[in-house]
Amino acid sequence: MDSILVTGGGPLNGTIPIAGAKNACLTLMPATLLSDEPLTLTNAPRLSDIRTMTTLLESLGAEVSALSDGLVLAMSSHNLNGNRADYDIVRKMRASILVLGPLLARHGKAVVSLPGGCAIGARPVDLHLKAFEAMGATLELRDGYVHAEAPEGGLRGGVVDFPFVSVGATENALMAATLAKGTTTLRNAAQEPEIVDLAHCLQAMGARITGEGTDTITIEGVDRLHGATHRVVTDRIELGTYMLAPLFAGGEVTCLGGKRDLLEAFCAKIEEAGAEVTETPEGLTVRRGTGPIKAVDVETEPFPGFPTDLQAQMMALLCTAEGTSVLEEKIFENRFMHAPELIRMGANIDVHGGHATVHGVAKLKGAPVMATDLRASVSLILAGLAAEGTTKVSRVYHLDRGYEHVVAKLRGVGAQIERVRDDG
Ligand code: UD1
Numbered sequence: 359m360d361s362i363l364v365t366g367g368g369p370l371n372g373t374i375p376i377a378g379a380k381n382a383c384l385t386l387m388p389a390t391l392l393s394d395e396p397l398t399l400t401n402a403p404r405l406s407d408i409r410t411m412t413t414l415l416e417s418l419g420a421e422v423s424a425l426s427d428g429l430v431l432a433m434s435s436h437n438l439n440g441n442r443a444d445y446d447i448v449r450k451m452r453a454s455i456l457v458l459g460p461l462l463a464r465h466g467k468a469v470v471s472l473p474g475g476c477a478i479g480a481r482p483v484d485l486h487l488k489a490f491e492a493m494g495a496t497l498e499l500r501d502g503y504v505h506a507e508a509p510e511g512g513l514r515g516g517v518v519d520f521p522f523v524s525v526g527a528t529e530n531a532l533m534a535a536t537l538a539k540g541t542t543t544l545r546n547a548a549q550e551p552e553i554v555d556l557a558h559c560l561q562a563m564g565a566r567i568t569g570e571g572t573d574t575i576t577i578e579g580v581d582r583l584h585g586a587t588h589r590v591v592t593d594r595i596e597l598g599t600y601m602l603a604p605l606f607a608g609g610e611v612t613c614l615g616g617k618r619d620l621l622e623a624f625c626a627k628i629e630e631a632g633a634e635v636t637e638t639p640e641g642l643t644v645r646r647g648t649g650p651i652k653a654v655d656v657e658t659e660p661f662p663g664f665p666t667d668l669q670a671q672m673m674a675l676l677c678t679a680e681g682t683s684v685l686e687e688k689i690f691e692n693r694f695m696h697a698p699e700l701i702r703m704g705a706n707i708d709v710h711g712g713h714a715t716v717h718g719v720a721k722l723k724g725a726p727v728m729a730t731d732l733r734a735s736v737s738l739i740l741a742g743l744a745a746e747g748t749t750k751v752s753r754v755y756h757l758d759r760g761y762e763h764v765v766a767k768l769r770g771v772g773a774q775i776e777r778v779r780d781d782g
Contacts, residue, residue, distance in 0.1 A: 362765065364742030366724065369609030372598045372771040376615045376641070377403040378590030380760050383431075384453040385529040386559050387411045388592060389685040390433040391421055392536060393458035393563055395585030397433050404428040404762045405757070410451045414443060418457065432538050432709040434656065436463070445471035445502060451759075455483050455526060459534035462495060466508040471498070485524045489531035492516035493538050493616040510732040516538030523660040528575070529556055535577035536565040544575040551620050555591040562586035594620035595667040599736050601625075601644045602671050602770065605633055608646050611771050614760055616642035623664045625670070629677060630654045645704055646705060653681030653718055658689050670696045670737035677705035678744060679718040687712050690740040696734035699727040703741055703749065724749040732760045739764070743773055752780065 378401035388411070390397040396492050402408060404427070407530040412422045412431075419439035423432045423569035441461050447556055448454040448471040473483065487497050487504065493516045515538050519530050528548040533556070535542035547553070549571055557570030563586045566578040597616045605612045605628065618637045625635050625642075633648045634645040653676060658666040666689040676683040677700055687693045697707045703723045706717040723746030729735030735757045742749030751757075754777070757764060768775050 359752065360754050361750050361780055362754050362757070363748055363750050363776050364738060364739055365748045366607070366743055366745040367774050368607070368772065370607045370611055370743070370768075370771040370773055371609045371672065373612045373614055374767045374771060375595045376600065376613050377401075377593050377762055379403070379552055379555070379593035379595075380407055381406055381525075381554045382591050383408055383593070384411055385413060385456050385552060385556050386532075386588065386629055387422075387431065387433065388456045388460050389463055389533055389556065389559055389563070390415065390435050391438065391457060392533060392559045393583040393585060394436040395434075397563065397585060398587040399431045399433070400429065400587065400589045402429055402431045403593060404585055405758065407451055407759045409452070410447065411453065414447045414454055414457060416446065417447065418461070429663055440695060440744050441465045441468045442696060443468075443470040447553060448473055453526070456530055458486065458504065459490070459530035459643075461536070462506050462508055463534045463537040466512055466758055468506045470504050470506070470779070471708070472504060474501055481713050485527035486530045489518045489520075489527055489544075490534060491631075492518045493534060494540065511539065513538035515542040515577070517543045518545065520544070520546040522546070524551065525550050525660075528553055532556060532567070532577065533560070533577060535579060536560055536567070537581075538579040540579055542579070545573070547573055547575045548660060549573060549631060551591055551594060551725055559586065559588040562588055567624075583662060586754065590669065592616065592620060595665065595733070597621060597642070597667045597669050598624050598665070599761070600767065601635070602675055602740055603743060603773070604644050605631070605646050605651060605741050607773070609643040609771070610643060612641050612643040614641040616771060618642060620663050623662055624668055625665060627654055627656060631675070651675060651679040653679045653683040653716075655684045657686040660689070666693065667733050669693065670733045671740055673697070673707070673714060673716060674700060674737040674741040676702045676716045677707070677719065677722060677741065679716070683716045683718070685714045685716065695730040696737050697736070699730070699738055700741060701746055702727055717737055721746055723747055726752065730754045731752045732756050736764070739768075739775070742769075
């Protein structure tokens with residue numbers, strides 16, 4: 359197992375290229391199951407989660423070739439020979455559930471393992487299943503698997519009224535509805551940029567979709583979808599993570615490919631805390647103002663609100679802010695596992711249920727800490743950039759799921775960071 363060593367120090371200056379979005383790519387890849395013609399994705403991120411989805415698609419009979427050093431994924435599902443997603447793969451990555459909608463739409467049948475619990479909360483999939491029921495599917499839970507079957511003649515359009523916003527359930531329902539008979543309406547749909555990106559890809563494949571990016575999406579089913587080539591949208595979470603780096607360490611960093619409309623609520627919040635953010639055709643440039651970072655209150659919300667996937671990184675920043683900040687986590691019930699690790703570095707944080715109160719301290723100190731999930735791990739690296747001495751972040755396999763070349767990207771702007779192999 360590897361660890362990352364990061365030593366706090368001087369300012370960071372330069373540019374960081376931002377990759378294609380992991381979360382967009384993980385829903386765009388299963389879209390290949392909807393057509394017997396090839397789907398090619400460009401600007402794909404090089405991550406272990408993408409390799410896990412590749413393995414899953416291959417287990418269903420799809421062909422996936424990673425070209426141009428993994429930046430291009432050429433996929434074909436002309437020869438599907440399976441409709442079962444096994445526990446062994448699904449347990450590694452919850453997004454595996456996203457093959458259910460496409461398989462059900464194309465084959466009329468699918469058996470997919472339930473993802474089970476995960477580090478940041480219970481995360482059930484009931485909303486996904488309710489959406490398929492609204493399209494006429496029958497569902498049965500047996501032996502830890504969802505057995506789904508479309509009615510005679512295939513899925514039919516229906517009205518899906520989500521009781522609360524779910525990104526994954528919106529994606530699954532959207533994909534399934536493209537091949538359903540008749541019109542499907544998704545109400546209280548997620549509006550995330552990754553949903554808009556998926557809709558654009560499906561439209562390029564011949565799907566009839568309107569309303570993407572709003573809370574009501576309408577899909578008129580078609581008989582078949584054709585091949586397409588699609589560029590994966592910029593990863594707004596990687597973007598937000600690196601935009602924070604100069605706020606920890608000082609300096610000025612330009613995130614290439616960044617756009618403010620992907621992260622408006624986040625940009626407004628870091629400006630309130632003392633950042634200067636400038637948008638240029640090249641990307642987003644962030645500079646730390648002259649004064650200290652100021653305490654701010656943060657509530658995570660579905661898009662366009664402040665993203666839960668940037669909450670850990672923001673908490674790390676607020677550890678050394680002037681004053682007291684309150685962070686409220688409204689999406690996942692158990693997403694403060696980074697707090698005890700930050701406390702090991704000298705932070706002063708109280709967690710009560712869905713709230714964390716962060717009392718700013720003058721300085722963090724380097725310490726051995728442990729990554730508990732993907733975003734928590736990167737928050738510890740960011741904290742290390744501002745800490746006195748060296749921070750050792752272990753269990754970095756979490757990081758490899760969602761950040762490509764993190765050491766090279768941060769070194770490129772002057773950070774003291776290296777990856778080491780643990781002994782034994
Ligand atoms: C996606 C993202 C994840 C991000 C999250 C919220 C991917 C691969 N992952 O996850 O990085 O943190 O959106 O922006 O895109 N829920 C239910 N029942 C369901 C589905 C969800 O109760 O059937 C709950 C979840 O437990 C959670 C909330 O709804 O509390 C939102 O989850 P959801 O938007 O579905 O997140 P994911 O799609 O899993």
